[in-house]
Amino acid sequence: MKRLTRFVTILLMLFMIACMVPALADTSGECGDNLNWYLYDDGSLSIAGTGPMTEYGYEGSVSPFVGNSLITSVQVEDSVMSIAPMTFKNNTSLTRVKIPNSVINVGISAFYGCTALESIQVGSENPYYSSMDGVLFNKDMTTIFSYPENKEGTSYVIPEDVTSINRGAFFGCKYLEEVHIPDTVDTISAFAFAFCNNLRFVKFPVGLKSITGCAFESTSLENVVLPQSIERIESGAFYLCNIKCITLLENVGYIGGDNSIPSGTVIKCVKNSYADNWAQTYGYNIEYISHSHSIKKMTAVE
Secondary structure, eight states, rough: OOOHHHHHHHHHHHHHHHHOOOOOOOEEEETTHHHHEEEOEEEEEEEOOOOOOOOSTTTTTOOOOTTTTTTTEEETTTBBBOTTTTTTTOOOOOOOOEEOOOEEEOOOOTTTTOOOOOEEEEOOOOOSEEEEEEEETTTSEEEEEEEOTTOSSSSSOOTTTTTTOOOTTTTTSSSOEEEEEETTTOEEOOOTTTHHHHHHOOEEEEEEHHHHHHHTOOOOEEEEEOOTOOOOOOOTTTTTTOEEEEOOOOOEEOOOOSSOTTOOEEEEHHHHHHHHHHHTTTTOEEEEEOHHHHHHHHHHOO
């Protein structure tokens, strides 16, 4: 009986030790019909083969790299044609990525949650993508796709040729405090600057028409002066911000629910405008301004 008890005790001890030791991560595998990957001891991940990557992020398919904190860099070899959505989600040790000339599609949120990412580089002959200062753009630099979350620098001026800011392009950028958006941009996409916790100032474009859902969620914006051109502010656009006051002019014709602008914000608007009616409906404090005063103030801020 004593022998049996001792044997059971040893088994329990071995089981407890096994539970305390994390399982070793896979170091190789497939990520497409003709694509293979290998993770080296130094943390560099190589993806090689031909054709597109498996479409992760859809219908329950999960990338083999999600949450892998061992990956520090990614080298995608030429002849790989795509990087799927959410491929490197939450790779918190990943610092740099190199995209080859052969890649024709980078999926949405491919680098979501890569909190250590400093640079995304693109082959100079890639016909679809380009990079400047480690930031990912389309080839002609009219769309900004991804600004690395750990890229240093407190201020960023988006290049003048940019007309589109991709969904989540600046998501979680920890160092950014100030962003200048060129007048060529008329829409700020969903989650574009969400969780940029230190973002305090945005120079909005003169022709801006729409700010979509959660575009500035959880930023540190305090005083927001939107241009005369603004027409729509979608639900959650400034959710969980600490905005003290926001200026809205007559062209505004739609504002999402009361989570679009934080409660306690002073709404500066023209009397009897849509913004005035909206603010009264949701019980905001209102400061009335004349149209001419608004234009003058906007010009001074910009």
